[in-house]
Amino acid sequence: QKEVEQDPGPLSVPEGAIVSLNCTYSNSAFQYFMWYRQYSRKGPELLMYTYSSGNKEDGRFTAQVDKSSKYISLFIRDSQPSDSATYLCAMYGGATNKLIFGTGTLLAVQP
Amino acid sequence: KAGVTQTPRYLIKTRGQQVTLSCSPISGHRSVSWYQQTPGQGLQFLFEYFSETQRNKGNFPGRFSGRQFSNSRSEMNVSTLELGDSALYLCASSLGSRDGYTFGSGTRLTVV
Numbered sequence: 001q002k003e004v005e006q007d008p009g010p011l012s013v014p015e016g017a018i019v020s021l022n023c024t025y026s027n028s029a030f031q032y033f034m035w036y037r038q039y040s041r042k043g044p045e046l047l048m049y050t051y052s053s054g055n056k057e058d059g060r061f062t063a064q065v066d067k068s069s070k071y072i073s074l075f076i077r078d079s080q081p082s083d084s085a086t087y088l089c090a091m092y093g094g095a096t097n098k099l100i101f102g103t104g105t106l107l108a109v110q111p
Numbered sequence: 112k113a114g115v116t117q118t119p120r121y122l123i124k125t126r127g128q129q130v131t132l133s134c135s136p137i138s139g140h141r142s143v144s145w146y147q148q149t150p151g152q153g154l155q156f157l158f159e160y161f162s163e164t165q166r167n168k169g170n171f172p173g174r175f176s177g178r179q180f181s182n183s184r185s186e187m188n189v190s191t192l193e194l195g196d197s198a199l200y201l202c203a204s205s206l207g208s209r210d211g212y213t214f215g216s217g218t219r220l221t222v223v
Contacts, residue, residue, distance in 0.1 A: 034211060043115075043201050043214035044154075088154065090212075098167050099144065099203075099212060101154040 003027050006089055006102030015111050019076040021087050023102045026070065029094030033065050035074045036088040038104065044088055048074065079109045113137065115204050115215035123221045129190040132218045136183050136204030142166075143185040144212060145177060148199040157200075160185055192222045 006023045013019055021035075032051055036044035048063040050056045056063045062075040072091070076083055089102040116135040124130050136143050145157040156169040160179035177187045183204075189196055199219050203212040 036214075041219075043117075043216045046211045046213060049211040090154075096167055098156045098159070098169065099146075100156070101146075103153040 001026060003100050004089065004091065004102045007105055008103050010106040010108060012108045012110060013079055015079060015081060015109055017079050017109075019074075019079050019083070019107060019109075021074040021076075021089075021105050021107070023072050023089035023091075024070055025072075025091060025100075027094070027100075028067075028070065030091040030100075031093035032091060033063070033072050034090045034099075035061075035063055036090060036101075037083075038086045038088060040085075047087075081109045081111045084108050115202055115213055117200075117202050117215035117218050119218060120216065121219050121221075123223060124192050125223055126192055126194060128192050129188065130192060130220060132187045132189075132200055132202075132220075134185045134187070134202030134204075134215060136185070136202075137213055140204035140206055140213075141183055142205040142207060142212075143179055143183060144203045144205070145185070145187050146201045146203065147171075148201055148217070149197075154201070157187070189220075194222050196220065197222045 004025045035048040038044040053065045053067045060077045064073040086104040086106050088104045090099050092099045118133045142161045144159040146154045148154045159167040163179045174190045179185045199217045201217045203214045205212045
């Protein structure tokens with residue numbers, strides 16, 4: 001079983017829709033949670049960074065962490081075609097600084 | 112503010128050769144990590160350096176090695192290249208162990 005599980009998609013939504021992206025994890029030591037966006041042939045770009053449980057909002061993006069369920073989410077409101085990319089969750093904690101990634105979800109926002 | 116710079120962007124090598132990739136982190140960032148990204152395995156952690164010391168290592172063979180210099184710049188070396196080493200190699204830098212990581216655009220290595 002992988003430490004971090006993420007549905008690879010692809011996920012196709014119409015412009016303006018609310019997008020929900022999710023990851024589950026098994027290592028209870030994880031404390032730092034991140035969401036990255038990666039466009040084709042580019043490096044991952046940090047979108048959201050949260051520590052422990054709770055919500056964090058930044059513009060159209062909201063990150064949620066539920067440590068009791070070992071479940072994290074990223075919500076994108078009013079999705080735009082420019083949001084079409086692969087979204088990767090990542091996390092680390094405990095004795096190691098190894099950032100563990102999910103496999104990524106490919107999102108396509110249709111105009 | 113300059114981002115993480117990786118050179119070269121593209122590289123083609125033949126089996127058995129060795130290769131060195133370079134990463135210049137964001138100014139002031141002391142932590143540099145390397146990742147391998149392939150369609151089948153996704154992003155896999157190679158190693159992390161902090162103040163010239165390797166702090167963590169992933170599950171890769173000894174052919175993969177790295178180092179960090181006093182100015183925080185880092186290099187990654189792969190010896191005796193195999194076809195399976197073809198991948199996007201990404202470098203990420205961070206201020207410290209509890210900060211987000213900023214990635215470079217990567218070096219796309221093709222082994223033929």
